[in-house]
Amino acid sequence: MSRAARLLLTVLVTLAAVAVFPSTASAAERTVTYTVSTRGAVAGDLGHFTAIAREVLTDPRGWSLGGTVAFEQVGSGSDFDLILAAPSVIAAASPGCSAQWSCRVGRSVYINDERWRFGTSSWPHGLAAYQRYVIQHEVGHWVGIPHTDCPSAGRTAWVMQQQSISLQGCLANVYPVLEERAAAGQRLGVSVAWSPVEQQYRALGGPGGFMGPPITWEHPTAGVGRYQSYAGGYGGGGIYWHPSLGAHEVYGDIYERWGALGAEHGVMGFPLTGERATEGVGRYQSFAGWWGVGGIYWRADLGAHEVYGDIYKRWSALDAEHGVLGFPLTGERATVGQGRYQTFTGRFGESGIYWRPDLGAHEVYGAIYRRWASLGAEHGVLGYPVSGEYDVDGGRRSDFEGGYIRWDRATNTTEVVTGG
Structure with missing residues (x-):
């Protein structure tokens, strides 16, 4: 199962984990006042209702728009009234309201007491998430945002979709999506304090770009x-x-490869760049890495493979994928004597970089690599490389723990000398 599919399966669970994230806004541009009260025969706890309302209205993911709108509870003279009301009160408030649902009439935002306490069968994702959703939805009407339908099956529902009636194939969602927040900013006459993640997403085209619609909310990590x-x-x-x-x-x-390596928690760490093209046929991305900068490199015929640590440093010194070693064929692997190695496509055929803590990282490629491999490579009589390949009279040479291999340019043959 792909990482994206796993996220789709878990997104509804994460909705119930309501975390309040710090705002990126430096100061509010507008203050909106509200009162909290009950009306009619209400069984819900007013203190709990008040606390949830405060949490929802001050959450930067909601109508506070990252902090540019400050919601302030007052005793009277407010911009709107948030009312926990008996179903009969709501039904009598306006011909467009029903005892079955919550409703907004002018500056009065009615939250249905029965729904507040028990939720609805159309929302099977927990009462806590439903309570937050219904406040966002009804206050959204006061802001001036109309109802909307599910944009397409499998996408995140807009908060102004009537999710308590039907999700219409969308994923349940508690907070306004980017388009709703942008519209709210226009209605309220303020800017939106987009988070750095949102800024990048918008720069990439938002839901209509290649990243597609969000399937989780923004979360802290690492x-x-x-x-x-x-x-x-x-x-x-x-x-x-x-x-x-x-x-x-x-x-x-x-x-996918980065996720398999533990994503930001793993050996590659956080991304340093976005994905970029290379060599006309490949793609790569750089990461911070546990052992310094590393990268994941992809080519259609090779797949995606990571390069990091001392092997990455040596490969980079040889001009990485542009150089004699070419693209990675594998990720880094363990081998004899606490060593590590990685193979590459190579300009002269398959090649590799081999590392051991006491020897460092050294490349082996071309005819010398093939001869060394035929002798058992690091497991054989020559052992690990102790140098890269270098020029000698009439050819090239690589040194190993147990000797050296020399390639003759004139005859295109190799000579193995053991014992130093």
Whole structure:
């Protein structure tokens, strides 16, 4: 199962984990006041209702638009009234209202007490998530955002979709999507304080771009960063932000390989760049890495493979995929004596870089590589390389623990000398 598919299966679970994230806005541009009260025979707890309302209205993912709108509860004279009301009160409030649902009439935002306490069978994702959704939805009407339908099956529902009636094939969602927040900013006459992840997503075309619609909300990760996952990106992807690295997208086969390595928690760490083209046929992306900068490199006929640590440094010194070793054929692997190695396509056929803690990383390629491999490579009589390939009179040479191999340019033959 792909990482994107796993995320689609878990997104509804994450909706119930309501976390309030710090706003990126420096100051509010507008203050909106509201009162909280009950009306009619109400069984719901007003204190709990008030606390949830405060949490929802101050969450930067909601109508506070990242902090540019400050919602302030007052005793009277408010911009709107948030009312936990008996169903009969709501039914009598307006011909367009029903005892079955919540409703907004002018500056009165009615939340149905029965639904508040028990939810609805059309929303099977927990009462806590439903309570937050219904406040967002009805306050959204006061903001001036109309109802909408599910944009397409499998996508995140807009908060102004009547999700408590039917999800219409969409994924349940508690908070306004980017388009709704942008519309709210226009209605309220304020800017939207987009997070760094949202800024990058918008720069990539938003839901209509190659990353596609979001399938999770923005979440904290690895103690310092943030991320959000998306349905598109050639099989799924995400945008990951680190305070010292910025926000970068990861998608497609590179995303899959990075995810298999533990994503931002793994050996490759957070992305340093977005995905880029190379050599006319390949793609690559750089990552911060546990052992310094590394990368994942992809070519259609080879797939995606990581290069990192001392092997990456040596490969980069040889001009990486542009150089004599070419694209990676494998990821880094363990071998004898606490060693590591990685194979590459090679300008002169398959090649490799071999590393051991006491010897460092050295490349072997071409005719010398083939001869060394025929002798058992690092497992054989010559052992590990202790140098890269270098020029000698009439040819090239590589040194090994147990001797050396010399290639003769005139005869295109190799000579093996053991014992130093």
